[in-house]
Amino acid sequence: MFYQVYVPDKHRDFLRFLWWPGGDTTKPLEAYRMKVHIFGAVSSPSIANFALKQTAEDNTYKYDKEVTETVQRNFYVDDCLKSVATVNQAVKLIRDLKDVCYQGGFSLTKSVSNSREVLLSIPESQRASNLKELDLDREQLPIERALGIQWNTESDTFTFKVANKNKPLTRRGILSMVSSIYDPLGFLAPFILKAKQILQELCKLECGWDEIIPEKLAKRWQIWITELEQLKRFQVDRCTKPNNFGLVRSAELHHFCDASEAGYGTVSYLRFTDAGEIHVTFILGKSRVTPLKQITIPRLELAAATLAVKITLASAGSGVSDASLIGC
Structure with missing residues (x-):
């Protein structure tokens, strides 16, 4: 991704390095300059992300609003994670995302989905490596990694792969x-x-x-x-809303916190309400051991409440209609 973004000529001196001409170590060293941003530079991720978002901004008039918002909000460096309600939406969004990225010289590949219909709409060469030779009509979808988390695309659940290495008892x-x-x-x-x-x-x-x-x-x-x-x-189910759930009338975030002599923490739940149905799903959990320095239970309760407030503030832009904080 970084190589797709050019470095302005006036800034290329910051990426100078010494090398032998043609790789011949018998010749005197010469100074070279990188014309593109490199892997390992602290600045590269932010610059590449800016270039990607600017590409979407410059081409807003060509695509639906959802395409621009996806580039602005659903990319983590070169990974895009997005959920939509229908197969048709997903197929169109993938096509438009590939097109808008191409406008800036970025190639969006290695696509993965929990829908076989969506995967069939993607050229085989642009699918994830373990999906290229997969028989989508017969074989089971594989387990993928989404930002480090195990994702079982067949059951659409998050799973955990634990390697029990024989570590010493130290x-x-x-x-x-x-x-x-x-x-x-x-x-x-x-x-x-x-x-x-x-x-x-x-x-x-x-x-x-x-x-x-x-x-x-x-x-x-x-x-x-x-x-x-x-x-x-x-x-853990990836989708926060069941497939058979009706139109969401309201969405609320509820944050619970508690503390004891052993530890303290907070947990967040998302509560959906329909005309006559309620669904609650786990969103986020945080736990901490109590400090080595002895602290009273009331102070630990305050520490738990502070942790919950931080999560509440972080979720303020999530778009839910209401949020509550409850200390247990």
Whole structure:
């Protein structure tokens, strides 16, 4: 993506480097300058994103409003994640997105969808690599990765792939195992909190990074590892609204927070209401271990409330009709 964006001539001196002419190391070094933005430069992601969004802005008059808004709001560097209500909408949106990106020299490829009809509308060469030779009429859709999260496109659910590596029973080994679980939305927050509490106790005991942990904590850790295997069967629906749900009359975000001597946290739910039906779905969870310095329960409750308020403010632009904050 970065190579598609040129560097103005007056700025190319910032991307100078030394190299041998023609790769011949017997010749004297010469100075070269990059004409495009490079992978590894701190500035490259923001510049490439600006160029992509400016391309959409410059071509607003050619496409529907949804196309421009998708480029502005649904791209994360070179990945686009978008959900629409119907197959026809998806097919048209993919076609228009590819076209508008092409106007700026960007090529939108490796498309994935949970709909076989949508995939059939995409040329085989532009599908994700593990979909190119897939028989869409017979074979099961694969598990993909969406910004690091496992996405089962066949069942349209988020799943978790946990590699139970035989790490040593040390503080370093435990930290490595806990850090390997990628859970940005907090689906597993209550479960991971248990492991964080073990790490905190090891800090209290001043255990060395490579020192074998005490037997009591080792037993707790082995129980946690056993429960870790169960995550392979854990699934979360990707869609926040059921297929058979009618017209949404209102949408509300509800944030709950609580604290105890062991930890504190917050959880957010989205509540849809129809003419005579209500549906509630999990949105986000956050958990924290209590600080090593002893703090009263009222102060921990305030810490939990502060965490919930931050999430409430972050969701202020989500477009829901109402939001509430409840301390338990």
